Amino acid sequence: MSIERLKAQVAREFGTPAVVIDLDLMERNIARVQAICDAAGVANRPHVKTHKSPVLARMQRDAGARGITCQKLGEAEVMVDGGLDDILISYNLLGAQKMGRLGALLRRAGITVAADNPTVVEGLTEAARTAERPLPVVVECDTGRKRAGVETAQEAVDLARLIARLPGLEFAGFMLYPTDSSWPETQRFLDRARAGVREAGLDARIVSTGGTPNLANLGRLEGTTEHRAGTCIFNDRMMLACGAASLDDCALTVYATVVSRAASERGILDSGSKTLTSDPGGGLDGYGLILEHPQARIKGFAEEHGFLDLTACNERPKVGDVVRIVPNHVCVVVNMVDQLIAVRGGEVADVIPVAARGRLT
Amino acid sequence: MSIERLKAQVAREFGTPAVVIDLDLMERNIARVQAICDAAGVANRPHVKTHKSPVLARMQRDAGARGITCQKLGEAEVMVDGGLDDILISYNLLGAQKMGRLGALLRRAGITVAADNPTVVEGLTEAARTAERPLPVVVECDTGRKRAGVETAQEAVDLARLIARLPGLEFAGFMLYPTDSSWPETQRFLDRARAGVREAGLDARIVSTGGTPNLANLGRLEGTTEHRAGTCIFNDRMMLACGAASLDDCALTVYATVVSRAASERGILDSGSKTLTSDPGGGLDGYGLILEHPQARIKGFAEEHGFLDLTACNERPKVGDVVRIVPNHVCVVVNMVDQLIAVRGGEVADVIPVAARGRLT
Numbered sequence: 001m002s003i004e005r006l007k008a009q010v011a012r013e014f015g016t017p018a019v020v021i022d023l024d025l026m027e028r029n030i031a032r033v034q035a036i037c038d039a040a041g042v043a044n045r046p047h048v049k050t051h052k053s054p055v056l057a058r059m060q061r062d063a064g065a066r067g068i069t070c071q072k073l074g075e076a077e078v079m080v081d082g083g084l085d086d087i088l089i090s091y092n093l094l095g096a097q098k099m100g101r102l103g104a105l106l107r108r109a110g111i112t113v114a115a116d117n118p119t120v121v122e123g124l125t126e127a128a129r130t131a132e133r134p135l136p137v138v139v140e141c142d143t144g145r146k147r148a149g150v151e152t153a154q155e156a157v158d159l160a161r162l163i164a165r166l167p168g169l170e171f172a173g174f175m176l177y178p179t180d181s182s183w184p185e186t187q188r189f190l191d192r193a194r195a196g197v198r199e200a201g202l203d204a205r206i207v208s209t210g211g212t213p214n215l216a217n218l219g220r221l222e223g224t225t226e227h228r229a230g231t232c233i234f235n236d237r238m239m240l241a242c243g244a245a246s247l248d249d250c251a252l253t254v255y256a257t258v259v260s261r262a263a264s265e266r267g268i269l270d271s272g273s274k275t276l277t278s279d280p281g282g283g284l285d286g287y288g289l290i291l292e293h294p295q296a297r298i299k300g301f302a303e304e305h306g307f308l309d310l311t312a313c314n315e316r317p318k319v320g321d322v323v324r325i326v327p328n329h330v331c332v333v334v335n336m337v338d339q340l341i342a343v344r345g346g347e348v349a350d351v352i353p354v355a356a357r358g359r360l361t
Numbered sequence: 362m363s364i365e366r367l368k369a370q371v372a373r374e375f376g377t378p379a380v381v382i383d384l385d386l387m388e389r390n391i392a393r394v395q396a397i398c399d400a401a402g403v404a405n406r407p408h409v410k411t412h413k414s415p416v417l418a419r420m421q422r423d424a425g426a427r428g429i430t431c432q433k434l435g436e437a438e439v440m441v442d443g444g445l446d447d448i449l450i451s452y453n454l455l456g457a458q459k460m461g462r463l464g465a466l467l468r469r470a471g472i473t474v475a476a477d478n479p480t481v482v483e484g485l486t487e488a489a490r491t492a493e494r495p496l497p498v499v500v501e502c503d504t505g506r507k508r509a510g511v512e513t514a515q516e517a518v519d520l521a522r523l524i525a526r527l528p529g530l531e532f533a534g535f536m537l538y539p540t541d542s543s544w545p546e547t548q549r550f551l552d553r554a555r556a557g558v559r560e561a562g563l564d565a566r567i568v569s570t571g572g573t574p575n576l577a578n579l580g581r582l583e584g585t586t587e588h589r590a591g592t593c594i595f596n597d598r599m600m601l602a603c604g605a606a607s608l609d610d611c612a613l614t615v616y617a618t619v620v621s622r623a624a625s626e627r628g629i630l631d632s633g634s635k636t637l638t639s640d641p642g643g644g645l646d647g648y649g650l651i652l653e654h655p656q657a658r659i660k661g662f663a664e665e666h667g668f669l670d671l672t673a674c675n676e677r678p679k680v681g682d683v684v685r686i687v688p689n690h691v692c693v694v695v696n697m698v699d700q701l702i703a704v705r706g707g708e709v710a711d712v713i714p715v716a717a718r719g720r721l722t
Binding site for chain 1: 372624635641
């Protein structure tokens with residue numbers, strides 16, 4: 001079936017905008033990432049924040065992933081309900097409500113959590129007490145991004161010792177997100193932190209790195225045991241921009257219709273900030289790549305309008321045309337919708353619920 | 362109950378992040394907007410894209426609104442299911458799938474649609490044919506914003522004549538969104554367009570203006586019959602910035618917890634781009650106003666992290682603190698969640714489903 005027939009089928013059956021994934025490309029992405037991890041001798045723990053679907057997480061597991069990574073307790077609950085096990089929640093969880101839920105989840109599945117401060121660590125004891133099972137905790141380390149994570153190896157060691165000392169908690173290792181420029185510093189940080197915990201009689205059995213761009217660096221950090229990458233299942237315009245993917249690797253596109261062409265040099269898509277999101281993609285020009293009109297610029301949004309600057313386009317779309325857009329950032333686009341329309345061999349094959357969407361906590 | 366007790370209640374019962382509305386403030390906003398419209402002799406047709414809830418739309422109707430405005434067919438379907446009638450869909454609807462749904466909806470309720478081009482207008486005949494009822498159509502006019510809408514009064518008249526000529530369609534009037542700087546031009550545009558349709562034997566029974574900031578201008582455009590304002594039910598940081606609301610009028614806040622304080626001058630909230638959205642609010646500094654720490658700057662996001670710059674804060678939040686955030690743009694924040702937590706008199710009173718969220722089409 002030609003792409004024009006596919007676009008017509010999606011528009012006819014679902015209307016636009018529609019978020020569409022190509023299962024053939026996606027499966028190739030899953031296999032490639034697994035092969036990269038296997039070749040590096042690093043376990044694959046894909047981050048499911050990108051797709052929020054137990055169906056797709058099971059495909060990643062069946063392809064060889066050791067477990068999965070979640071960013072929210074609610075995501076982990078949906079994944080356990082969907083048959084997944086061995087889950088790292090890479091987030092500082094806090095508060096009685098979450099500790100009760102975490103304890104309940106820990107009774108049902110293998111859960112590890114991350115923490116970067118004593119307040120969070122002390123709170124986690126309540127979850128372990130509820131579960132009557134030890135809770136493994138990794139120490140999140142900031143190695144250059146100035147986001148979450150302790151800033152020094154000494155703080156990492158101190159937090160590891162606190163974890164080991166507190167009832168119900170088990171020190172499990174370190175979680176890092178190295179940046180392009182920080183590899184030698186990250187190695188030094190990790191070496192010091194590992195030496196420090198060893199001196200305290202502890203063992204960092206997990207050293208977890210993250211990020212789709214870092215798939216190109218797997219093995220570079222000595223001691224890495226597993227890797228968390230999310231975006232690589234679909235890829236997006238950010239991954240194109242940093243060289244982590246080519247256009248052939250982009251498995252997710254937003255199908256949109258041109259609804260207005262009030263003047264020659266401009267037009268409007270039926271996909272605005274409530275579909276493509278205002279995510280700037282780390283400073284990209286515009287809000288998406290239109291495959292049929294790569295010179296068109298999605299220059300801004302209303303909530304349901306995408307404003308097109310067509311100045312640079314030789315061939316310009318007309319009202320009613322359906323186009324496919326590679327979004328700046330797939331993770332936030334998937335989070336806007338309740339379902340992904342799955343195509344295979346150029347035909348609609350399935351509808352996959354974004355089951356964990358809306359689990360705000 | 363003090364605000365600290367309320368924050369503790371929300372965190373305990375729902376966890377954070379949570380999107381919370383104050384029903385007392387919201388009802389005051391609804392009443393004030395209705396009073397402004399009544400005083401100007403202009404019908405109130407609130408835009409429900411802001412809240413996507415039939416419960417809240419019925420409150421607006423019961424306060425005196427003539428009908429409602431929707432931006433999506435899916436929103437209109439949910440509103441009709443929820444007992445609303447007299448709906449303007451202020452959007453170019455296109456394609457067989459939507460024409461079938463629009464026709465079905467037109468059999469059940471009073472629906473008017475907007476259009477700005479002949480392709481859309483010609484397509485609408487199919488909906489009227491399906492419904493076996495005439496479909497009123499307003500012509501969307503661009504009066505300065507360069508978004509949707511015909512650019513000249515002559516085009517507006519031509520489109521009105523096409524609507525009147527086509528089977529099943531009824532020319533109903535004009536839809537505009539005047540900008541601060543365009544009032545005299547907008548009046549000239551409207552006067553010419555009305556004169557033009559009158560010459561053609563047509564009557565513009567609807568002249569619809571839009572926008573919360575334009576509530577301050579109601580009556581300024583001679584001939585206005587009704588007004589579409591959305592944001593004013595909750596207000597947000599954009600409305601604060603343009604003077605359309607004061608802090609006392611902000612009925613929606615996002616409750617978030619400080620989950621990390623890795624260094625003295627920075628911190629992390631559990632609300633990132635998947636909660637507050639990357640909407641820049643038309644060029645505001647940062648991504649929200651933290652009521653407890655107005656000098657704190659939400660300087661950027663990961664998906665579930667809000668990065669705080671605390672440099673300018675004398676008193677800095679600690680890990681575990683719950684704060685309330687007025688977001689840049691409420692309409693896109695409501696669109697991220699399945700429910701609004703409704704408080705009254707400082708206690709949780711209700712949970713209101715965002716029933717039309719996820720209706721992508």
